[in-house]
Amino acid sequence: MSGATGFWYASRATGILALVLLTAVLVLGILVNRQGRLPGLPRFAVTSLHRNISLLAVAFIAVHVLTAVLDTFVSIPVLSSVIPFASGYERFWLGLGAISFDLMLAMIITSLVRGRLNRILWRAIHLLAYLCWPVAFAHSIGSSKDLQHGWLLDLSIACALAVAAAVAWRLASAARQLPRAARVAAVFAQHAPHGTRQRISR
Amino acid sequence: MTMTRLDDTTTEAAGNQAAGLPRLLPLVPGLPEDLRAHLARHGRPPYGHKGQLINAVQQAGLTGRGGAAFPVHRKLAIVAAASGRTVIVANGAESEPASHKDALLLRAAPNLVLDGLQLAAEAIGASDAHLFLHPDVSPEITRALAQRQAAGLDRLVVTITEAPPRFLAGQESALVNRLAGGPAVPTFTPPRVTERGLGGAPTLVQNVETLAHLALIARYGPRWFRALGTKNEPGSMLATVHTEHGAQVIEAELGIPLRNLLPATQDSQAVLIGGFHGAWLPASAVHGLTLDNAALNNHGAAVGAGVIAALPADRCGLTESARVVHYLATESAGQCGPCLNGLPRMAAALGVLAGSGHHSQVRKDLERWAGLVTGRGACNHPDGTVRFVRSALTVFGPEISLHARGHCSATNRKPFLPLPNALPTSEEDWI
Amino acid sequence: MPDTLRVNPIACTGHGVCAELLPELIALDEWGYPIVDPHPVPPALDTEARRAVAACPTLALKLTRTDAPRPVRPK
Numbered sequence: 064m065s066g067a068t069g070f071w072y073a074s075r076a077t078g079i080l081a082l083v084l085l086t087a088v089l090v091l092g093i094l095v096n097r098q099g100r101l102p103g104l105p106r107f108a109v110t111s112l113h114r115n116i117s118l119l120a121v122a123f124i125a126v127h128v129l130t131a132v133l134d135t136f137v138s139i140p141v142l143s144s145v146i147p148f149a150s151g152y153e154r155f156w157l158g159l160g161a162i163s164f165d166l167m168l169a170m171i172i173t174s175l176v177r178g179r180l181n182r183i184l185w186r187a188i189h190l191l192a193y194l195c196w197p198v199a200f201a202h203s204i205g206s207s208k209d210l211q212h213g214w215l216l217d218l219s220i221a222c223a224l225a226v227a228a229a230v231a232w233r234l235a236s237a238a239r240q241l242p243r244a245a246r247v248a249a250v251f252a253q254h255a256p257h258g259t260r261q262r263i264s265r
Numbered sequence: 266m267t268m269t270r271l272d273d274t275t276t277e278a279a280g281n282q283a284a285g286l287p288r289l290l291p292l293v294p295g296l297p298e299d300l301r302a303h304l305a306r307h308g309r310p311p312y313g314h315k316g317q318l319i320n321a322v323q324q325a326g327l328t329g330r331g332g333a334a335f336p337v338h339r340k341l342a343i344v345a346a347a348s349g350r351t352v353i354v355a356n357g358a359e360s361e362p363a364s365h366k367d368a369l370l371l372r373a374a375p376n377l378v379l380d381g382l383q384l385a386a387e388a389i390g391a392s393d394a395h396l397f398l399h400p401d402v403s404p405e406i407t408r409a410l411a412q413r414q415a416a417g418l419d420r421l422v423v424t425i426t427e428a429p430p431r432f433l434a435g436q437e438s439a440l441v442n443r444l445a446g447g448p449a450v451p452t453f454t455p456p457r458v459t460e461r462g463l464g465g466a467p468t469l470v471q472n473v474e475t476l477a478h479l480a481l482i483a484r485y486g487p488r489w490f491r492a493l494g495t496k497n498e499p500g501s502m503l504a505t506v507h508t509e510h511g512a513q514v515i516e517a518e519l520g521i522p523l524r525n526l527l528p529a530t531q532d533s534q535a536v537l538i539g540g541f542h543g544a545w546l547p548a549s550a551v552h553g554l555t556l557d558n559a560a561l562n563n564h565g566a567a568v569g570a571g572v573i574a575a576l577p578a579d580r581c582g583l584t585e586s587a588r589v590v591h592y593l594a595t596e597s598a599g600q601c602g603p604c605l606n607g608l609p610r611m612a613a614a615l616g617v618l619a620g621s622g623h624h625s626q627v628r629k630d631l632e633r634w635a636g637l638v639t640g641r642g643a644c645n646h647p648d649g650t651v652r653f654v655r656s657a658l659t660v661f662g663p664e665i666s667l668h669a670r671g672h673c674s675a676t677n678r679k680p681f682l683p684l685p686n687a688l689p690t691s692e693e694d695w696i
Numbered sequence: 697m698p699d700t701l702r703v704n705p706i707a708c709t710g711h712g713v714c715a716e717l718l719p720e721l722i723a724l725d726e727w728g729y730p731i732v733d734p735h736p737v738p739p740a741l742d743t744e745a746r747r748a749v750a751a752c753p754t755l756a757l758k759l760t761r762t763d764a765p766r767p768v769r770p771k
Contacts, residue, residue, distance in 0.1 A: 095753050098711055107713045110751055182707060182755045243448070244689045246599035250609035453704045601705035602729035637725050643706045 070134035075209055077127035079218070082203045084120035085167075086222040088113060089196050092189075093229045097236055114174070121171060124164060156206035163199035166191045196226060286493070288501050289477050290516045291373050300412045303376035309418065310380040311483050318388040318483055319345060325487035326499045327479065331356060331435070331472030332540065332570040334558060337479065340469060343459045345389040347467040353391040354444065354463070355382045357398035357473040358428035358435035361540040362592075362683050363572040366503035367473050369514045371402045374477060375409040379423070381476025384483045386421050389469055394421040397428050397440055398473075429695055430685060432541070432596035436644055437470045439598070448695035450598035451644040474503055494519035498557045498568075507537075507574035507682070520557045523573065527551075532578040535660050537682070539569025541589050542649025544656035545582065548575070565656060574682060581675035583664045585682055586657035587612070587619040592684050593650045598695075604647045607638035611654060621671045628665075631658070698736040699759040701745060705729070707756035714757050718748040736762045 091113035094101070101109055128144040139157065143150035145165055148158035170189055177185045200223065204210050210219045241249055291298045298306065323338035344351050355378060359367035371378060379396075386394050398406060403425060413419045426444055428434045434449040441462045443449040462468025471479075478500060482490050491499040498519045506513050506526050515526060527533065533548045544566040546554070554560050558567050576582055594608035614631040617624050635654055638647035658665070667674055689695065701721060703714075710728040720741055721733040737745045737759070749757045 095711075098709070105716050106711060107716045107751055110711075110713055110753055177755060178750065185755065242692055243450075243599045244691050244694060246605055247595050247597050247609050250606055251594075251613065254610055254613050451706075453706050602708060602710050602727055603705065603725065606727040606729075637731075641705060641729070641731070643704070 068136075070130040071136060074127050074130040074134060075207055077123045077130065078203060078207070079209070079215065081120050081123040081127055082199065082222060083218070084116055084123060085196060085199055086225055088117045088120055089192055090225055090229045091116065092192060093233045097233065117167075117171060121167060124167070128164075153206050156202055159198050160202035160206065163195045163202060166195035166198070170195070193230070200226075286501060286518065287516050288481060288493075289370060289374055289377060289474065289503060290514075297373045298376065300376055300409070300416065303374070307377070307380075307481075307484060310384055310480065312384070312387055312420065314483070315387050315390075318384060318479075321482055321487050322479060325482045325490040326497070327475065327482060327490065328498070329472055330474035330478065330502055330571070332361075332542070334568065337471070337475055340459060340471070341385065341389055344391075344467045344469040347460075350393070350464075350466040351389055351391045352393045352395065352463045352466050352468040353382065353386045353389065354395040354397055354440065354468060354470045355379075355423075355473050355476055356435055356437075356440060356470050357396060357402070358440065359399060360428070360430070360432050360435040361542075361570045361572065362432075362685055363507065363512075363537075363540055363574060364505045364570045365512060366505050366514045366571055368399055368402055370474055370477060370503060371398060371406060375406055376413070377477040377480050378473045379406075379409065379413060379419070380483075381471075381473075381478070381480035382423065383419055383421060385469065385471060385476060385479055391421065391469065393463070393466075394423045395444055395463075396423050396425050397435075397444065398425065399430075400427045403427055430687065431689065431695055432593065433598055433644065433646060434695075436646075438644070440470060441468055443696070448692065450600060450695055451646075453643045495557050495559065497559060502556075502568070502571055504556070504571040504573055507572070508533075509575075509577045509681075512683070517556060519568075520555050523551050523554050523556055526556070526573055527575050533575040534578045534580075535576045535582050537572065537574040537576065538566040540572040541593060541653060542645070543567065543569045543572065544652055545576075545586070545660040546656070547660050565652075576681055577677070579675060579677040580679070580681050581619070581664065581673050582657065582661040583615075583619045583668060584673075584675070584678075585680070586653070586661065587615040588680060588684060589682060590615050590650065590654055590657075593646070593653070595688050597646060598644075601642040601647075603638045603641040607634045607647060608650055610634050611638075611650070615654065615657070618665055618668060621668050621673075623669045628658075698739060698742065698762060699745075700734065700736050700762045701732045701749075702758050702760050703730050703732050704756045704758065707754045709754055709756075711753050713751045713753065714748045717751055718744050721745065722748070730757070732757075 091109060095110050095113050099109065100106065128141070131139050132141045137152040139150050139152055143157060143161060145161055145168070147161040147165070148154050149161070150157045170191060173180060173185055173188045200219070204219060209215050292306065319338050319341045322341060327337045328334040329337055357367050357371055357378070359365070382394055382396065396406065406425060410419070410423055428443070429449050431449050433439045433451060434443065436451050437458050438452040438454060439449045441458045442452055444463050458468045458470060460467060478490070494500045501516055501518050504515050504517055504526060506515055508528055517526060523536070527536070535545045535547050536551045537543060537545050538561060546564055546566055550564055554564065556568065561567050576585065591612040594612040597604050597608050599605050611631055611634050614627045614634070617627045618631070631654070635651045639651050640648060642648070664674060708729060712724055712728055712730075714730050715722045715724045718741070721737065723731045725731055745759060749759050
């Protein structure tokens with residue numbers, strides 16, 4: 064029946080879109096952390112895009128899950144989207160999807176109430192992003208043959224490269240970060256008496 | 266050198282303790298009071314009056330002797346009112362390089378401090394007692410504590426933690442951070458440590474000299490305490506007086522003329538009052554001033570940590586000040602943008618002014634940065650530094666003009682104010 | 697009683713998002729750190745202020761009750 068096939072295609076399509084959106088979210092998140100800018104956009108645009116695209120990604124994943132559940136060709140219980148390894152079909156790969164979705168939910172829910180949370184706790188949970196993306200990526204590659212050839216394979220590789228580059232930049236930045244004892248010395252070193260606009264950050 | 270004054274209106278008969286001085290310091294100058302001498306002079310600590318001590322401290326009008334002069338009874342009351350576990354810390358870090366009074370007190374009269382710690386702990390119902398101190402006095406205090414344990418004097422076991430030689434180590438939240446195992450750098454308030462401190466428990470941090478006064482008030486009462494000092498600033502205090510002959514810790518009554526503390530023979534141009542977060546005053550102004558905040562506040566100064574440094578006339582106050590501000594900049598915790606960026610720039614600017622040549626832009630930058638850092642750190646470090654800088658710019662204004670024309674009034678290049686040599690180089694230096 | 701904006705200077709890393717979203721009350725110093733108006737937030741700007749607080753990447757900007765005692769900064 065075309066309805067079944069329709070749901071299945073919708074699930075695969077929204078899944079791919081979700082992966083692209085999640086890639087963008089991670090890269091934007093790193094951009095926020097490093098105080099990076101997008102050309103021509105104000106600073107708040109970077110933080111807003113990061114947040115809004117993450118919500119959009121969740122919306123796409125909701126559709127991705129729902130259409131997979133509604134499709135009658137295979138039997139996927141709806142709860143297997145949040146309870147890992149609860150699906151009969153492709154138990155392992157779908158399980159990874161559930162894990163990454165759980166992590167996403169944790170990050171988003173804590174972010175929605177972040178004003179009430181301890182700052183350090185919020186940050187610790189948000190760092191789960193670095194676990195969430197690879198798990199989502201593995202889920203994408205493993206649970207359907209789609210991404211394993213053709214232009215969709217190219218797309219997946221591009222996403223992986225984008226994340227790898229962003230993470231490498233993040234790690235390099237962290238390595239360059241001045242330890243406490245060196246910070247004041249750095250201000251002394253680069254200061255010229257007639258004022259310099261350059262700022263030393265922590 | 267102690268100042269004594271008989272007060273025949275005092276009716277408290279308090280054993281051998283006269284209404285005069287010394288109160289904190291040993292009766293025989295230079296002879297530390299061991300446990301035996303302490304017990305002979307003051308007797309055992311008067312436990313069992315828990316509810317009354319805070320009242321007595323309030324009536325006595327005791328204010329903190331760590332620099333902030335906060336009413337002690339208020340802090341005691343806040344922590345006493347808290348439910349659950351509470352902590353008390355005796356702060357002997359004395360991170361002010363020009364102050365030696367806490368180290369001297371811990372050597373000369375450790376049992377007064379330790380009595381005060383136990384009595385205050387009883388008054389607030391603390392379950393944990395700590396002593397934060399300089400590594401140099403640690404062995405002696407450890408011995409003193411052992412003797413007290415043997416004599417059954419202490420109710421709470423006191424945990425000693427050595428303070429790193431950082432200027433901010435004695436700051437309340439930095440101290441608690443250190444006791445918790447982290448670096449001695451301040452944390453953001455609120456909540457104050459009296460609300461949430463060590464291990465989340467309300468924590469009372471009190472300077473060691475304050476605790477020593479408290480130990481005496483517990484025995485001899487508020488009327489006795491008020492027999493010295495002024496109405497609003499009663500009691501005695503320890504001052505560290507610096508002259509060209511060296512530094513000396515003096516116990517003095519609050520309200521006495523400052524000139525009584527300074528030798529008449531010395532030719533001073535200016536006096537630094539309070540410490541490195543204090544203020545310079547011209548010698549002419551100091552001549553008419555007394556050792557109390559009521560008088561000093563009118564001139565932009567405060568008693569502070571009790572440092573009184575009389576700069577000899579043959580030195581360069583501008584160079585001295587530049588040295589101090591450089592030190593203060595290197596002691597920034599480096600965690601607040603304005604302080605981290607502003608203090609080193611201010612130090613460099615003052616260094617330029619202490620050189621030679623016209624630098625009107627540098628002067629303007631310095632004023633601008635002073636305004637920018639005030640009130641924008643998590644602690645008082647930028648504010649205190651600005652107070653010091655502004656007083657230097659005022660008092661040594663003529664010197665700045667001289668330097669601008671390539672001259673200097675100093676004939677003696679020897680540094681006057683004491684500064685540590687070791688700069689922090691790694692994270693371990695804050696531990 | 698309107699709230700007052702405060703910034704935690706330890707948490708603040710100078711992103712500058714707050715100043716973009718609330719220029720009426722927040723300016724940036726020459727190093728990019730926020731200078732926050734210490735007066736209570738005018739009611740007309742309350743929504744914008746809350747938006748700015750929510751937007752701070754490091755949760756450094758806070759809205760505190762105006763009648764909460766501004767602590768005498770220790771030391």
